Amino acid sequence: MPIKVVLPTAFTRHTDGKKQLESSATDLPALLAEIDSTFPALATQIKDENGKLRKFINIYINDEDIRFLGGDSYTFQDGDEVMLIPSIAGGR
Amino acid sequence: MEYSCSAYELACNECGRRFGNRPLSGCPECLAPLEITYDLESARSEFTREAIARGPASIWRYARLLPVPEGYQPDLPVGFTPLARAARLGKRIGAENLYVKNDAVCFPSLSFKDRVVAVALANARKFGFTTVGCSSTGNLANSVAAQAARLGIEASILVPADLEPAKILNTLVYGARLIRIDGNYDHVNRLCTLIADEYNWGFVNVNLRPYYAEGSKSVGYEIAEQLGWRLPDNVVVPMAGGSLIRKIRKAFQELVYLGLVEAPARPVRFFGAQATGCSPITTAVKQGEDDIVPQRPNTIARSLAIGNPADGPAAAKMIRADGGWAEDVSDVELVSGIQELAETEGIFTETAGGVTTAVTARLYAQGRIAHGETTVAVITGNGLKTTDALAGRYDHLDARSIRPRLADFAEYLRSLEGQRQASHETELATAGD
Numbered sequence: 001m002p003i004k005v006v007l008p009t010a011f012t013r014h015t016d017g018k019k020q021l022e023s024s025a026t027d028l029p030a031l032l033a034e035i036d037s038t039f040p041a042l043a044t045q046i047k048d049e050n051g052k053l054r055k056f057i058n059i060y061i062n063d064e065d066i067r068f069l070g071g072d073s074y075t076f077q078d079g080d081e082v083m084l085i086p087s088i089a090g091g092r
Numbered sequence: 093m094e095y096s097c098s099a100y101e102l103a104c105n106e107c108g109r110r111f112g113n114r115p116l117s118g119c120p121e122c123l124a125p126l127e128i129t130y131d132l133e134s135a136r137s138e139f140t141r142e143a144i145a146r147g148p149a150s151i152w153r154y155a156r157l158l159p160v161p162e163g164y165q166p167d168l169p170v171g172f173t174p175l176a177r178a179a180r181l182g183k184r185i186g187a188e189n190l191y192v193k194n195d196a197v198c199f200p201s202l203s204f205k206d207r208v209v210a211v212a213l214a215n216a217r218k219f220g221f222t223t224v225g226c227s228s229t230g231n232l233a234n235s236v237a238a239q240a241a242r243l244g245i246e247a248s249i250l251v252p253a254d255l256e257p258a259k260i261l262n263t264l265v266y267g268a269r270l271i272r273i274d275g276n277y278d279h280v281n282r283l284c285t286l287i288a289d290e291y292n293w294g295f296v297n298v299n300l301r302p303y304y305a306e307g308s309k310s311v312g313y314e315i316a317e318q319l320g321w322r323l324p325d326n327v328v329v330p331m332a333g334g335s336l337i338r339k340i341r342k343a344f345q346e347l348v349y350l351g352l353v354e355a356p357a358r359p360v361r362f363f364g365a366q367a368t369g370c371s372p373i374t375t376a377v378k379q380g381e382d383d384i385v386p387q388r389p390n391t392i393a394r395s396l397a398i399g400n401p402a403d404g405p406a407a408a409k410m411i412r413a414d415g416g417w418a419e420d421v422s423d424v425e426l427v428s429g430i431q432e433l434a435e436t437e438g439i440f441t442e443t444a445g446g447v448t449t450a451v452t453a454r455l456y457a458q459g460r461i462a463h464g465e466t467t468v469a470v471i472t473g474n475g476l477k478t479t480d481a482l483a484g485r486y487d488h489l490d491a492r493s494i495r496p497r498l499a500d501f502a503e504y505l506r507s508l509e510g511q512r513q514a515s516h517e518t519e520l521a522t523a524g525d
Contacts (some may be wrong), residue, residue, distance in 0.1 A: 048485065055405070056118065056122070060282065063279060065386055083282075087402045
């Protein structure tokens with residue numbers, strides 16, 4: 001069940017310039033584990049010193065924040081687009 | 093796309109790295125939001141009460157501590173709105189020293205967003221952007237459109253599709269390109285983050301955000317100056333993204349550091365206000381959590397409807413640290429708040445201001461703010477933009493008209509008096525039950 005992972009430009013220096021990745025991970029913890037081995041520099045950037053995803057990153061599945069879908073327990077569906085976006089937002 | 097400046101630059105709150113001046117809002121290393129840091133010592137001899145008094149009656153009197161590029165000649169008198177003693181509202185809610193900071197009359201587009209946009213666009217020009225934009229729930233859209241028109245910069249503005257018609261018209265009239273997005277503000281904002289990544293546009297609240305956010309400090313400077321260079325005991329501030337409340341505090345701290353005001357015996361307490369239908373920050377404050385659990389907004393206070401506020405964690409933390417609190421009110425209560433402020437002080441605010449007013453009343457009722465303390469309620473927007481919220485509140489809109497005759501007028505007054513008497517008696521009867 002391949003999913004598409006979309007990264008912001010700020011992360012592409014760790015992925016040989018690639019903004020999109022394919023993955024067969026089944027959930028978020030599995031995806032992060034996969035990134036640990038495929039792009040260790042990216043893993044360092046998106047996780048804090050305790051190995052947890054940094055709080056300034058939001059994960060979206062298609063158009064929805066993964067926290068509305070169950071977070072770590074959400075099982076990726078075939079064709080899901082998983083986006084990692086820094087939470088720089090705000091403002092009205 | 094960067095400029096050097098000795099007075100201020102971007103710095104990461106988390107890891108402390110510095111980045112000069114460029115259109116960048118997140119730390120490339122740890123991804124935390126960037127903020128502007130100043131060389132405050134170098135401002136000590138220039139940022140004085142006297143120098144400020146000689147400045148224009150606008151936010152530009154505080155330009156020395158705003159991130160405005162050297163040589164920039166602002167020509168719009170933004171801000172410096174009235175700080176009004178609210179004696180009649182105070183009497184109604186049990187407050188003796190209550191003030192209203194009235195950004196319902198901020199120039200040029202009638203909300204406090206004019207302050208942040210003015211500072212952001214000064215930088216957009218310096219960086220060389222020919223198109224600016226924003227994600228907005230309305231007030232920001234109005235302000236970007238108006239000020240971009242004045243500066244002759246193209247504006248592209250993204251809003252949730254269900255925005256109030258007045259806010260859409262108030263954007264289109266300036267000739268801005270308005271793009272309506274199927275989704276809520278958080279969806280719009282996420283799209284803008286992606287666009288800023290692909291297009292060379294200056295989004296005031298995305299890649300220009302650190303500059304933009306500093307404009308909010310002017311609210312704090314003005315409150316202190318208008319109180320006669322002293323700080324209030326309490327400030328009540330509406331929260332959407334959670335930025336304004338933090339910047340007012342930053343302004344107060346700078347004024348204390350530079351000696352323009354005395355350090356208060358007790359830290360100024362900050363009280364955050366949200367609508368219950370979108371209350372991720374008040375929820376975090378009440379539960380003693382630093383982490384924000386995102387919500388799907390469901391409130392008529394659309395200008396506060398940010399379910400996933402980026403500055404929420406920092407806002408919640410700071411509110412508690414200084415002994416403040418946060419409250420949220422229902423849509424019904426916020427509409428009553430709009431009416432109450434208008435009826436007592438002659439200030440017509442939008443839904444967000446209704447939230448602030450209703451929350452202020454509740455904080456006094458709860459005893460969290462004491463009767464005699466100096467308290468400032470920050471009103472951030474104008475009621476003419478959200479008149480829909482009052483639909484159904486006044487049956488008078490459909491009242492019969494009368495002939496232009498004195499006798500008819502007298503008869504009409506008598507019938508109104510009769511209605512009032514009848515409703516009064518009904519109230520008495522109900523109260524006696």
